[in-house]
Amino acid sequence: MSDPNRSLQSPLGRVRGLGSAKAGTHHWILLRATSIALIALIFYPLATLLCLAVHGDYNDVVAWLHTPWAAAGVVLFLGFSFHHAALGLQDVIEDYIHCKCARPAALFLVKFGAAAFTVLGTFATLKIMLGA
């Protein structure tokens, strides 16, 4: 009671959070599900986009992106790619980074970056599709 080193935290508070994470199946399933979706999304939107970029010129790319199929394909590709990347990078960070401050910071940066770039890419695609 008068011990100055005694923590303000209760014994229960000190052990909460330790032990098994109890969750992770959803992450595992999503990683596989996004992989399967990406099989199709790489073959159609990405491949077509790259082919047009290499063989065609600016107007060819824009003309193709005016169709809803193309725009939807590109947006889906971005969304699924960034989610797959975020999940994969989460595994990497959890495997190698153990520092108490660096770990959540890295996880946050990865997930935020993925979301931010997905939104940026979606807006760019929409602008191309709806614009001149």
Added chain:
Amino acid sequence: MSSQTAKKARPLSPHLQVYKPQLTSGLSIFHRITGIGLSAALPVIVLWLVAIAEGPAAYATFNDYAHSLIGRIFLFGWSWALCFHFCTGLRYLIWDTGHLLDIKSVYLTGYLALAVSTLLTVAVWFYYL
């Protein structure tokens, strides 16, 4: 994870220094490495879309970078990483269904993945160039 007293770094027995490198471990770590590389390249694809959205002038600037030597090396490396990650990824998906998990099949599919990814990369560049 949290501890009141600072933990001394305890000695570990040698692992990476002594384990014989094998096709299985090599492909696995390269699947991870290509995954990290592809994740770093994704924002570049987004910036490319932004360049298209901003008009022909911005797109031309991006194209100049893309056609430089560094740009071509990056593009080649990226396409190889994508094909490799794709082929080894398919291998993982097959394992998730429970098939081809014996040692012989593991090595067979391993060499197959290496071969197909290389051929795919070469085919893409041959076809597109």
